[in-house]
Structure formats: C-alpha cells, structure tokens
Amino acid sequence: MTAVPQAPEPGGRSTVDRLAVLRSQPVVPLLGLLVLLVLLLQLVRPGIVSPSWISTTILFATPLAILAAAQTLVMLTGGIDLSVASVASMAAYVTATQSSRQGDLVAILLGLGAAVLVGLANGVGVGIFQVHPLIMTLGMGLVVVGFLTVYQVLAIASAAAVPAPLAALFSGTSFGFFPNSLFLFLPLAAFILFALRRTGYGRLLYAIGDNPTAARLSGVRAWQVLLVVYVISGFLAGLAGLALSGVAQSATIALAEVYLLPSVAAVVIGGTSIYGGRGGYGGSIVGALILTVLVTLLTVLEAPQPVRQILYGLIILAVAAAYARVAGEGNG
C-alpha cells in the first residue's frame, strides 16, 4: 500500500496495476473483515458459529442486502435514496393489510406497485426537475410516512397479517439449513451484478455518476437513465420490505425505518463511492453481511444499547476510513 505508484509498463503488471486490482475488488479485504468478525464472535461465545447460525444470519441479512441494492444503484449515479426505508415499510404494510381481502398475490402486487409509484415520483423529481436527490427522496419519504399514518387509520379494521408464502420464503430453510431466501436472492444478485457490468444500462449508471458532463456530451439522455434507476430503487426497496416482513413475520408502518442508515452504511463500507461512478453490488452484499454480524457481536457482548450504538457508529467510520486509505478516494 505504501509503494510509490510507477508508470505502468506495457505488457507487465506494475504496482499501479496491482493497486488498481485492489481498488476495483474491495470485496477481498471486506471478506477478510467478515471472517475476522465471525472469528471474534466465535471467540467471545464459543460454539455460536454453526450451520444454523449461518443460515439465520443470511436470513437476517437478506432484507438489508436487497435494500443496499437499491441504494447501490442510485449511489452509482451520484445520488442517494433516503426514501428506501419508508417505501419498504409501505410495501410490507400494504401487502400485510390487503392480503386477507385481496389474496396474497394481489396484495404483494399492490405493495410493490405502490413502491414503484414512489420510485417514479422520485425519478421524475430528480431526472426531469433536477431536484437534488437528497431533498427529493427525503420529501417523498415524508409523504410516504404521512400516507402510512393515514392508511393505518383507514385500514385498522383489517389486521396486518404477513402472507404465509412470504414468511416461508424469507424465514424458512430447506434441507435443514439452506435459507430459502437465497432462492430469490442469488438470482437477483447475479442479475444485478451481471447488469451492472455487462449491459449498456449498467454502464450508463457508472458513466453518469463518474462524469455527468462527459456522459451528456456523449449523447446520454441522463434524465431517462435517472428516472429508470429511481423506479428500480423503489421496486427493490419494496421487495426488501416484503422480505423484512417475512423475516419479522409481522408488519408495522415503521417496520424498516431503522434500516435507512444501515442501507447507506452497507453500500459505503462495500466500497461504492457516495460521489458516484465507482463501486459495485458485490461489496454492498458483503457490507450487509458485515453489519448483520456486527449487530450480533454487539448483542452477544451484552453491552448496553447506547454503547452498542456508539460502537456501531465508530466501526462504520473505521471501515470507511480504512477503505478511503486503500482506494485513495475521499475529499482530501
């Protein structure tokens, strides 16, 4: 890491190249950190790490990983989506309250449809009206929270019951320990990873985040790309909400609120630049796993809640700082 960068030699791998590999593959050191945390957990509470523990951890990490997917895509364009948590809560609550009346499938479609609508509103604001993403998604988040409060009063008659298939998918296991949620998550993650690397749309996300002016001058219609990415973000946030209600087997209007900041943190420690243009989904997945294991570790340590909160913040900061050193990125 301390090596002086040299001019790349044609045909040979120079120090610069090796550093570049490390920069483009933040997943490797992150996986090391994840393993370290798991070892630490095993040290603190011997015998806790078992196939069933791994299975539970994956089940708990899945909603955060899906939420982080929404955040990753938006952040690659240099934006941020602060409405993901409210949208996730909304999708989960709408689905849970409508399932008894409309049937499971219609209820799920209603929940996801509402999430997509909020994403569309975000996309129109950011893409067409050029409102700052922070303020647009913050405002829409407030609108969604307000809508949920009103909706809760109207829907109070019907009890909120999470559809059984959701609970089975997101909190059940197959063959003893294989978490069912992976049947959905693995194809989804593979698709996102593939789309970001190999499809034109995926590359456009990077292009806009890296240099909006250059992207515009090369003929990219940025507003269309942004509109679509916020719709996708809304959809993924809705999906994460359904996953969360499946894990918790209950749905309230504030179900996912606590996941807003972790969704940003998972992406950031996963190596995606908050300024856009750099990073990927692989790091975010590991980031979500790290945060989940971290919470378990802090719980096992039996530290009081405030201390846990302080440590959580400091560790996120430390990982981000370490990453800034490796990648040489930052505001310095």
Added chain:
Amino acid sequence: MTATTALAGRESLVAYLRRTLRRNAWTAGLIGLCLALLALTRIIRPTFGAFDLETLAIAALPLALAAVAQASAVIAGGIDLSVGSMIAVTNVTAAVLMKDASTEATVAIALGVLLLGLALGTVNGIVVVLSRVPDIVVTLAMLYVWGGVALLILPSQGGGAPDWLKRLVTGGLFVDELPKALVVLAVVVAAIWLPFRRTKLGLALYAVGSDRLAAFRSGVNVGLTKVVSYALCGLFSGAAGLALTAATGIGTPTVGAYTLAGVAAIVLGGVNLAGGRGGVVGPIVAAYILSLIRTDLVFLGVDPNYSTMIQGGIMVLVVMVAGLLTLRRRRA
C-alpha cells in the same frame, strides 16, 4: 452582500436597494411567502394573536437554530447529518446539570453547553478532515455515536431547566407582539454568524464551499476552514439544544427529526447543497414557514395524520418549482 454596504454611500439608495433585492431575490420571496402565510393564518383564525405568535416562535426556535447549524456546514461544501444527535447531547446535558442547580451555576452551565456543542462539532470536523472519508458518511456514523452518548447521559426523558432560561424564550419583549424567542434567535445569530462572516475565515468558508481546489491554490487553509465550519455547526446545534431545554423544560435523549428538517429548511432557504452559496436568513425564514404550515394545518382542523404527508408534499413541490425556475434561467 457585505461589499455592497461599503459602496452604498456612493450610489443612490434606490439602486443599492434594487441590487440587494435582486441578489437576495429568493430570501425576499421567502419573506413574502412567510408574511402571506401569516395573513392567511389570520384569515383562517381571526383570533390569531400575540399568544399564538409566541407559541409559533418557541416551536420554531430549535428548528431555526438547527437550520443555521446545517447552513454553516453546507456553505463550506459539507453536510452534517449528526445535527439532531448533537442537539440531543446538548439538550440532555443542559437538563441533567441544571436540575436543582443554583441560578449562578446554571448560567455557567448554559455557557458550558454551548462550548460542548462547539467541541462536538470540532470533533466532527477533525474526523472529516483527517479520515478523508466523505462528509456525509462521517456525520452519518457520528449520528449514531452522538445519539448513543445522549442516551448514556440520560436514558429517558428527565432533568429540568431553571426559570430564567424558560423566561428567556417565553413572553414578549416590551410588547406582546414581539416574542422573546424571536429576539433570542436574532441576537444569537447576529452575535455569532454576522461578525464571523466578515472575517477572513468567514470568506474562506464560502471559498472552500464553492471551489475547494481554487480556494487551496489561493492560499486558503482548506482543512482548518472545514473544521471551523463544523465547529460552528456544533455551536449552533448546542444553541438549539439549549433552546429545546428552555422550551420544553426537560431533556429528551431522542429528540425529533431535526437533522432532516434542518436540511429541508436550508434547501428551501436557498442554500445550495453543493456548497458556496446561501446565507442564514433564508434558512431561518424557511424554518418559520415550515412551522407556520404546521400551525395552519392544525387551525384548519386537518387530521394531524395528514400533516406529515402535506408537509412532505409541499417541500417536494417547492423545490421542484425552484428547480424549474433555475432551469428556465439557465436556458434564457
């Protein structure tokens, strides 16, 4: 804005006023909107008088100070998502220490709490500069850290405030129509922000915010300026925490969404989130507008459940209109 004052003697007063108005068109528009809202309130509730005005001024005081705090971070090109937690820390510290303390001691404590705010902000600034992690990520982590510290100091609502502090913000000065809370705000801002803006560091704040590299090449100490901007942010957050103690008479470790409301207020108030542009008058007026809207919704008998939704909607609409106006200006 400050340079024109010196020249004013040489030009005609009308030309000076016209130019000031043009340069501060957004703020002037906000003041107009605020007055229009006041008139509307008077129409909705003919009995709206000194007492309601006072209630409004007290409710808006912490928000207005939080907005000024956020403005000092954002003008220098940063953002501080930990404002809400810093308000919580100073709020509970004041309430815990002031309970059952003598009057002389509480005066010292009040000053100490402001210094505490300054210290918290300085820590944020130093971490931002040294870690080279993006501002938004650092302050996001600090949101957890300071939030945990507040909970450590006071696990649940409690503490107290001396009578002189409560009297400082209740009632009117000379006449009932001039709420003391408004006067306190004006005095605090005039005593700290206005003199600071005229110093070399005050100018550096804007320089760093508008172009970091250009500021650096012009010999501005970028790191120091950043730390100062966050220290100021902390100082005003401390003032907001103290104001909250005065207004409520107790300490609350988990105070409301002052971070996000503050961001909303500065954006409405014409501060550019990219940095380098805006002042503190706009955000203060915006804070009063946001509070007035809430009051009006209550007076109109709107179900409180709807008010969050309406507030979010108004925020989104206003920034969309602002975005449209800037777009048109750019095309013209």
